[in-house]
Amino acid sequence: MKNKTLFDKVWDNHVVTHVPNGPEVLYIDSHLIHEVTSPQAFAELEQRNIPVFRPNQIVATADHNVATIDQHLPIKDELARNQIEQLTINCIKNNITLYGLGHHYQGIVHVIAPELGITQPGMTIVCGDSHTSTHGAFGSIAFGIGTSQVAQVFASQCLLLNKPKSLRVNVNGKLAKNVSPKDIILYIISKIGTNSGTGYFCEYAGNIFREMSMEGRMTVCNMSIEMGARGGMIAPDEVTFKYIKDKEFAPKGEELEEKIKFWKTLPTDEGAVFDQEYSFNAADIAPMITYGTNPGMGIKITENIPTTNDASFEKALEYMGFNKGESLINKPINYVFIGSCTNSRIEDFRTVAKYINGKQKADNIHALIVPGSQQVAKQIQEEGLNKIFEAAGFQIRQPGCSACLAMNDDKVPAGEYCVSTSNRNFEGRQGQGSRTILASPLVAAATAIAGKIIDISQN
Template identity: 60%
Template sequence: MNTLFDKIWDKHVVQVIDDGPTQLYIDRLYCHEVTSPQAFDGLRARGLKCFRPGKIFCMPDHNTPTHDQDKPIEDPVSRKQVEALKRNAEDFGLTYYGMMDKNNGIIHVVGPEKGLSLPGMTIVCGDSHTSTHGAVGALAFGIGTSEVEMVMATQCILQQKPKSMRITINGKLGKCVTAKDVALFLMSKLTTSGATGYFVEYAGSVVENLSMEGRLTLCNLSIEMGARGGFVAPDEITFEYLKGKEFAPKGEDWDKAVSYWKTLRSGGDAVFDKEISFDASEIEPRITYGTNPGMGIGITENIPNIDDIDDAGKDSFVKALNYMGFKPGDNLIGHEVDYVFLGACTNGRIEDFRAFASVVKGRKKAENITAWLVPGSWAVERQIREEGLDKILRDAGFSIRQPGCSACLAMNDDKVPEGKYCVSTSNRNFEGRQGPGARTILASPIVAAAAAVTGVITDPRTLV
């Protein structure tokens, strides 16, 4: 019996080149302003049009400011990139959701929430965190700019078929443990290269009980283990999430779609190239201490000692701690931080804002904290207000910014200053990722909220 990965992959094979890659049909291409300009220029140079423009959706997110979006972008580079995407979308007849458009947001948040990302699809974007869309039961993966051009021109891509891995997590998650903690736990166990060359299927009772937002977070971080992508088999939670979405099937088409989607499962005798299992009891709220997402610990644990690190990794371990200003063996609870960032394609959804608000409700933002709370889309921003979360956050001393990638990466105005510590719900803690010299501590929205009201790294279980 084939794995779910095999079922979707095989259905999209156009042809297999002898001793070469597979030509794979692509159902959906997403484009943002950073990785698409050269692709559009390539089409122009060859006198080509987009083969199936109705399959392509464009929106700016990386360079967009999270304030005053109704005004011209001040940074000339960011403004040029955003304007180029708009012009290219118009020239090639593509759907474009610009700044202040009610449909705009981070592309990996907007796709699922509008029902553009559906089970059984192949989905690509010139962005590594395209794996996010795998949460709906799709094969979604990031591609390079030359490949973006290839998909625009042919609606196909040449790919070597990855190997398959299943990660099973059973049991029940503990207090204040979220999908983000599960992902950070997996990265610490597998390392940032442990899934290289694989497409990961997430399974087990923990995954089955995750909300759609939780699954999106988990799949988002697949790339941080080196995986080509990650996905979850569609089920009733998937169908309930997608039902009624703008681009989801309607009426009889919906019934037919669900009937097909229910077949999208790995068989009981499916054989994976690699299988790994974990128990939920091993996972507590987590934080990172280093400069890659795999350098993480449970929030009550200590940073490893130098003797616990393999010889090959000692130099990079020491370098990372020097950058972060930490020492081997340190416990980070009580360590003062300066910034808190809630948002990104990892944790910028409504469930993440609900979780953050549940912790800060009735409390006040710590005076030493600068907080950036950034919805992943205008739809999320509207829901925050409809649910009254904005009032809870405002009463606690927080304000909500406009949608965008924001402080996930230093491509817009939201940069963490040199030497400052930021507890961040984003996906990467590389040197300079949030700004030159910035020190990033990855965490869940709940851990971020605990830091925001105490001013220090705090075990949220002591507050909730």
């Protein structure tokens, strides 16, 4: 029997049937939805008089364009208000669980599903959102889908798909001081490019990923999409099982023991062959920042911007207001955003609080702390991190996607720089004309205190 990869095992377990000389029908275990990509899909089903096939396998939340101040008040923005009202109506009508505004489980869809135990190893998980790859941290096949596919899953709990190719990224060795999971994935993307994963599902392997917390693994898998991959996966292990154990909707007792026995069979077999493979030495990785308008335009914080001669490269530098060969150390910054589905979990905020404790943010800095969920917000309070943030002059907001994609009022003004823990630095991503520099929570915290980018590799 052929040695199988983690991806092969999960995929093969979910194939319902094959279309001769065509795609496969893949069963979907869990469907996550939010207010932005679901209305059209619900409308399509209604027009065709098709019921939602398995509402119990769908979980909804409001996250993309919710306000992060005074969430108890009516939403002012008409589009946002209509989308959230429509989500509520559709969920009630179709008997779908909704964690809407005001619910103690509300939050960013890719934060709440793992923390509630909805995300588990060996599953297939989809959502009308590209960063669904986050859930692959548990050894699940998780990926974003378009509106027509959302309707397909509503109607059949299945998808018609061609099986992607397999890619493995190995990182082994010992990390330098202050190198975080965010730095690791930014480094990988900067080395292999934003198109290297196109057509592939990526597995991350090596001691560096095995030694990571689940929060760190989620950060890495979250950004798989930024190198063009369909998704990212990390094999489940004792770290995974311990994380899941006491979660609200996770299996309990004997059921959990049985599941763990199965989950232990999922890691890639010795000798399994991948279509493409990359290997990196952990010692080569340092704290990272981006300088351009895609996540592959990244450098070590101590490096200078490259001197490439390329029209799109030069266009990106012009937009960012940077020069070839320039160092970004001591670059003045006015905005810092710590949040998003990449870095808004409790571990991220503990890192920030540890660094800023007893310090004060620079006068020129607007620093936003946006927890990924109501549960994370509660943990921040319970651990007293809120007092550290407030004493340092940071603003703590209510949960939502916030300034990651600026679909609410949390926008960065045109021409301003924002050091952001988000996943994308496209033109206008955080507000029209805004300039985004991607970084880890630690680099963002250090920037907020200094009012400029500083070298934290030796701090």
